[in-house]
Amino acid sequence: MSTSILDTGIKVVRNVGGFTVGRGSLDHLPQFVEARRTVVGGQSQVVYLIDSYFTKHTELINRLGVRDGDVVQFVDATHEPTTDGIDAITAQIRKQTAGLPATIVGVGGGTTMDTAKAVANLLTNDGAAADYQGWDLVKVPGVHKIAVPTISGTGSEATRTCVMTNTKSGLKLGMNSDYTVFDQMVLDPDLTATVPRNQYFYTGMDAYIHCIEALAGSYRNAVGDAYSRETVKLCQQVFLAEDMMSVQAREQLMVASYLGGCAIATSYVGVVHPFSAGLSVVLGLHHCIANCIALNALAEFYPAEHAEFRLMLEKQKVSLPSGVCANLSDDQYNRLVAATVVHAKPLTNALGENFRDILTDERVIDIFRRM
Numbered sequence: 001m002s003t004s005i006l007d008t009g010i011k012v013v014r015n016v017g018g019f020t021v022g023r024g025s026l027d028h029l030p031q032f033v034e035a036r037r038t039v040v041g042g043q044s045q046v047v048y049l050i051d052s053y054f055t056k057h058t059e060l061i062n063r064l065g066v067r068d069g070d071v072v073q074f075v076d077a078t079h080e081p082t083t084d085g086i087d088a089i090t091a092q093i094r095k096q097t098a099g100l101p102a103t104i105v106g107v108g109g110g111t112t113m114d115t116a117k118a119v120a121n122l123l124t125n126d127g128a129a130a131d132y133q134g135w136d137l138v139k140v141p142g143v144h145k146i147a148v149p150t151i152s153g154t155g156s157e158a159t160r161t162c163v164m165t166n167t168k169s170g171l172k173l174g175m176n177s178d179y180t181v182f183d184q185m186v187l188d189p190d191l192t193a194t195v196p197r198n199q200y201f202y203t204g205m206d207a208y209i210h211c212i213e214a215l216a217g218s219y220r221n222a223v224g225d226a227y228s229r230e231t232v233k234l235c236q237q238v239f240l241a242e243d244m245m246s247v248q249a250r251e252q253l254m255v256a257s258y259l260g261g262c263a264i265a266t267s268y269v270g271v272v273h274p275f276s277a278g279l280s281v282v283l284g285l286h287h288c289i290a291n292c293i294a295l296n297a298l299a300e301f302y303p304a305e306h307a308e309f310r311l312m313l314e315k316q317k318v319s320l321p322s323g324v325c326a327n328l329s330d331d332q333y334n335r336l337v338a339a340t341v342v343h344a345k346p347l348t349n350a351l352g353e354n355f356r357d358i359l360t361d362e363r364v365i366d367i368f369r370r371m
């Protein structure tokens, strides 16, 4: 049976307002920023949220168009965002700004970009980050925001969510809202030249995994499929090439990340992301490496893609950690099961409504034991 865009549960999809792409495109950022200052009144402050990696690489900061009075705040990406962490940064920004900033520029990977999105929403909406975890709970538009990704794959630059873990409940869920989508983005492949190879691979695979899951699912539509197919094609070109980090490959992966983000805004993931979420919630593994570990153990659900993934690992000489779920306690295994099967929508997309008949507790634990 074919599915139309109307019966997939996806309503209206908002895309990023505008973007520039290509080597050196970071040089356009100061113009974007100045244009925003003009719109809201010349003296307006701009907030820069920057991955703390760049505290030691200040040459980048000199190119961002920072003026006296602007706020430059570094984001520690050691851990993925939590609701308390987002609230703390929002409070800090409120203290340092007089009125709303002209724009928020997020410079970094998924963690930094998601932080920029969440803070932008909270500056105009009352309450705390946890109040907005869910779908369409953000009441009014957030502050204007610009994405400058410095690693490719998560698609955060394109999506309508900002993933964060609720400090109290452990719930990992973002603010899914049209207001979460960036207004502008700068895709400059020069910015990913210094990413460590393993991290570059794991993060890039997030885009690939989003799209192989979407294409294998049953909630499908022509737009999502088109984004997904092109993303997978670009990822194959990148990760099956001799050098996944050549200038051309880095540009291709940057585009794949964006298109992969558009793909998940119009479709659903499948079995890999729920298992990956289990690893993140219970064992604290980062999203992208957790995805790779999960896919590596899920050949039975994605045989062709698993084989291709293994080939990519081999071709790029990237290794995966193993034994991450060895010798866990019964309680930990039970929590892994709970944190996986809670993702009913993607699991239904992949396996049907009765996915628990397939993913029994024993089978889920058996899969985790293989990781």
Ligand SMILES: [Fe+2]
Pocket (backbone or CB within 6 Å): 154, 206, 210, 273, 287
């Ligand atoms: Fe992902």
